Amino acid sequence: MSVHARNLGGRLPLLGLRDLSAAQREVYDRLNSTFVRWSDRIHFQSKTEDGKLIGPFNPILYSPGISSPFLDLHDAEEKQTSVNERVRQVVILAVGAVWQCEYELYAHAAAAKSAGISEDAVRLLITGGLPDDLSAQEKIAQRFARQLAVEHRVDAATYGAAEEAFGRQGLVDIAYLIGIYQLVCGLLSAFEIPVPNSQPNLDVSLSARILDRHPHQAQLTTVATFPPKFYLENLAMRADHSLLVTVLNRGELWYVPPIDAPRPVEPVPLFNFPKNGGGQNAHGVVEVEPDVFYLGSSNFYTSGEGYLFRLDLRGWKPRSDAVAELVMQFPKAARGLNGMCLIEPRILLVADSFAGLIWRVDLDAEGGRPRAREWLTDVSMAYFPGALKPEQPGVNGVRFAAKTNALYYTATAKKLLMRVQVDPQTHEAAGKPELIVAGRMGDDFLIDEDAQVLYLATHRQNTIDRVSMEPARNSGFTQSIAGDPFTENLIGPTSGIWGRGAGEYGRVAYFLTDGGTASPPRDGIFRAAKVLRVQF
Numbered sequence: 247m248s249v250h251a252r253n254l255g256g257r258l259p260l261l262g263l264r265d266l267s268a269a270q271r272e273v274y275d276r277l278n279s280t281f282v283r284w285s286d287r288i289h290f291q292s293k294t295e296d297g298k299l300i301g302p303f304n305p306i307l308y309s310p311g312i313s314s315p316f317l318d319l320h321d322a323e324e325k326q327t328s329v330n331e332r333v334r335q336v337v338i339l340a341v342g343a344v345w346q347c348e349y350e351l352y353a354h355a356a357a358a359k360s361a362g363i364s365e366d367a368v369r370l371l372i373t374g375g376l377p378d379d380l381s382a383q384e385k386i387a388q389r390f391a392r393q394l395a396v397e398h399r400v401d402a403a404t405y406g407a408a409e410e411a412f413g414r415q416g417l418v419d420i421a422y423l424i425g426i427y428q429l430v431c432g433l434l435s436a437f438e439i440p441v442p443n444s445q446p447n448l449d450v451s452l453s454a455r456i457l458d459r460h461p462h463q464a465q466l467t468t469v470a471t472f473p474p475k476f477y478l479e480n481l482a483m484r485a486d487h488s489l490l491v492t493v494l495n496r497g498e499l500w501y502v503p504p505i506d507a508p509r510p511v512e513p514v515p516l517f518n519f520p521k522n523g524g525g526q527n528a529h530g531v532v533e534v535e536p537d538v539f540y541l542g543s544s545n546f547y548t549s550g551e552g553y554l555f556r557l558d559l560r561g562w563k564p565r566s567d568a569v570a571e572l573v574m575q576f577p578k579a580a581r582g583l584n585g586m587c588l589i590e591p592r593i594l595l596v597a598d599s600f601a602g603l604i605w606r607v608d609l610d611a612e613g614g615r616p617r618a619r620e621w622l623t624d625v626s627m628a629y630f631p632g633a634l635k636p637e638q639p640g641v642n643g644v645r646f647a648a649k650t651n652a653l654y655y656t657a658t659a660k661k662l663l664m665r666v667q668v669d670p671q672t673h674e675a676a677g678k679p680e681l682i683v684a685g686r687m688g689d690d691f692l693i694d695e696d697a698q699v700l701y702l703a704t705h706r707q708n709t710i711d712r713v714s715m716e717p718a719r720n721s722g723f724t725q726s727i728a729g730d731p732f733t734e735n736l737i738g739p740t741s742g743i744w745g746r747g748a749g750e751y752g753r754v755a756y757f758l759t760d761g762g763t764a765s766p767p768r769d770g771i772f773r774a775a776k777v778l779r780v781q782f
Contacts, residue, residue, distance in 0.1 A: 256439035260298040262308050269310040271654060276317065277303050288360040290353045291442045300442065301349045302433045321427055327419045329387070331361045332411040336371065336384045337420055338427050340391035343374040344684060345431040346720050352441040353669070371692040373717045374681050383646030386411045391424050392640040393625070396500060396684055397660055401625045413479065464710065464728045466735045467780040469505045469756070474772035478758035480585070481777070482531045482539060485557070489777065490516070490539060491758065492528035497521065497543065499528060499557070501564065502777060504684050505756065506747075513777075517557065519543045522782060525553045532594065534609065536560070541570055542596060549634060552576035552583040554607065558584045567703055576605065584739075585643040585690055589653065592686065593613055593673055595646070597655065599639030602628040604655070606673075619693060622666065629659040636764070643690035645700070647715065654700065654715070655679075656688035663702065663713060674781060683713050683720045690741035694752040701727070701782075703739035706765040708732060710739055710780065711755065713729050737762045737773050742780070755780045 254260060267275055277299060285292035292301055299307065306313040327334065335358035342350040351372045358368050367377035376388055390408040393400050400408070408417055434438075436719035472478060472493070479494035486738030489502035491513065499517040519525055537559040544552040555570035564566055576583065581600035585764040589595055594607040596618070611617035619629050628638035638659040651668045653675070663686070689705040693715070693764050702711045709729030714720050729736045738760035745754040757780050761773035 252299075253720075254294065254300045254436040254440065254442060255304050256527045258305055258323060258437050258439075260300065260304055262296070262298055265309070266307065272760055273307055273310045273313055273317070274299065276314075277306065279630070280321075285353065285356075288356045291357040292353075292469050293335050295709070296579065300355065301439060302430050304439070305433045307371045311670075316429070318421075323419070323422050323426060327423065328416050329419055329423075332358075333380075333384055333387045333420075334423060335363060335544070336362045336380065336388050337391040337423050339371040340374075340388045341395050341424055341427040342431060342680065343372055344392060344395040345428075345435060346683075346717070347431040347434050349434050349439050350431050352428065364376050375717075376678070383411045390417075390420065392681070394421070396427065396662065396681055404629050417670065426639060447666070449618055453489055460490050462727070466599065466728060466733070467509070467779040467781075468735065469779050470511050470748070470777040472500070472513060472761075472775040474761050474774055477760045478740060478775045478777070479528060479533055480530050481505050481743050481758055483743050483746050483756065484533075484537065485746065488513055488564075490519070490531050490557075492531050492541065494529065494546070495763065497528050498527050499531070499570070501568075503564065504590065504781065505777070514565075517570050519553075519570075520572075524624050525551065526581075529583050530596065532588055533587045533687065534588065534591070534594075537562070540573075540586070540594060540609070542586050544576075544580065544675045546582045546599075550581035552580035552596075552598070554596075554618075554646040562591075574618065576618050576668075579603075579620070580605070582639065584619050584641070585645075587646050587653075589668055590648045590673055593645050595653065597627075597639075597641040597644050598660075599642055600629060600637070602640045603645065604641060604653075622679075624664075624666075624679050626657050626660060626664050626681075627630045627655070628657075631767060633659070637701065638687075640776065643688065645691060645693045645694055647695055649695045650715075652715075654682065654691070654693065656702070658687055658705075660687060661687050663700075665715075670673050680717065682715070682717050686711055692742045692744060696752055701755065704729075704742060705738055705760075706741055708737055708739065710736070710742075716721065728782065734773065735776070737767060737777065738764055738775075739778075745779075753782055755782070 255263050269452050282292050302524040355368050370377045386407050419777040436450045477495040479492045481489050481491045487504040487506050492501045497519040500513045502509040502513045527546040528543050530542040539557040541555040553576040556573045557570040584597040584599045586596045592609040596605040604621045605618045606621035607616050607618045609616045627641035642658045643656045651664050651670050655666050664679045665684040669676040686704050688702045691700050691702040693700045698715045709726040712725040712727045740758045742755045742757040755779045759776045760773040
């Protein structure tokens with residue numbers, strides 16, 4: 247990214263010496279004699295050729311009364327901390343990686359290398375990863391800082407390991423450091439402060455990040471409507487371009503005729519999940535082989551039991567009966583089934599929003615009958631009981647990227663999009679989940695592996711957002727390609743699927759909306775639920 251000097255202040259003009267009050271000049275001189283000298287020594291730019299401060303130092307000048315005590319705190323942390331410089335830089339980069347704050351990563355990539363952290367380790371830290379060549383203490387510090395910055399809490403296991411590694415004073419010192427750099431990232435992000443033209447400290451090319459903060463809006467066309475208060479949850483497209491749509495709050499599966507026909511088309515009910523021994527709510531639908539589908543249902547907001555159904559539509563004709571066969575009840579630990587995807591032709595992964603885990607279902611495990619077992623649980627998958635009504639799900643949508651053997655998942659309550667690698671031989675989770683982006687209340691989503699992006703339905707935020715599949719390519723600014731500005735046509739988007747026509751992958755998708763069933767518009771009026779054709 248090439249940035250002209252006059253734009254280095256982002257949203258704030260750069261202050262020159264002639265612009266400064268006496269109090270501002272005092273802060274300027276302090277920064278010039280400390281931070282600027284430090285930046286020159288470790289080789290990152292903090293001042294223009296004509297003496298104007300850049301990075302966080304320019305906004306600091308605007309409020310000298312608050313900035314001076316803040317600089318005192320920063321100096322005290324740096325001089326009095328009980329943790330070493332390598333640990334400090336690991337923590338600072340962990341915070342910057344969560345924010346994807348460009349200038350902070352630019353500056354502290356240089357500081358980390360100056361402290362003796364390897365180039366490869368720095369490259370991984372700025373993407374939110376955990377390098378193998380860090381010390382045990384440094385790895386614990388990274389996990390502690392990242393978890394606190396992302397989830398605003400630290401689980402017992404991570405806290406215990408950190409307390410053993412650093413002691414109580416050390417943890418307080420690290421918490422101060424995290425807070426200081428949350429503030430620094432806040433300043434940089436609020437005023438959209440860029441890095442200078444030369445970026446030798448960032449191996450990840452900033453020009454390759456998704457930086458278009460106001461992308462062109464996708465074209466939305468209604469192809470089918472449902473009555474208000476129909477919570478359209480998930481969908482699958484058949485080879486003839488008809489759709490199967492689950493209606494969560496009614497425990498139903500609906501059929502939408504081929505959407506290539508003159509629009510709009512009329513959806514018709516296809517199957518009612520049995521209320522007793524079948525689940526009150528309908529969730530995922532996945533095509534496992536041509537015209538053979540597996541469906542998930544559960545007692546989502548009550549007792550939590552989960553069920554798996556098989557629907558064979560081979561030879562089925564519209565307007566004839568269709569009956570899904572109950573093939574499995576999930577183990578008693580199931581609490582709220584949600585998104586589903588295949589990672590192999592006969593292996594399903596199923597999110598459990600209230601158990602905080604992902605199930606693995608081997609469809610041919612026992613004489614051709616499915617069997618479920620826990621595949622992965624992680625603190626990112628949990629929800630916050632009682633925080634919102636209705637309860638907001640933990641882990642929600644799941645999608646598999648076959649080219650990179652990675653599972654992506656949303657965690658709605660915690661506003662996270664995560665990724666975990668999948669072993670191509672065993673199909674088990676390999677390693678710890680990593681953050682892709684935070685801050686959006688994502689539901690389900692689509693993956694475009696060719697473009698290395700995904701499209702996230704934000705449900706309560708009424709947008710479809712574009713996100714890079716690689717953490718380092720996300721700028722931290724929301725990329726809403728539909729719903730920004732708000733549109734009546736996109737209220738409560740939940741899930742999407744690529745079209746199956748020639749050339750439609752990556753270009754034409756079909757998304758569901760619930761018309762405000764879960765989160766009504768400001769006027770309190772529920773709209774019709776919809777199937778939308780979305781052309782990117």
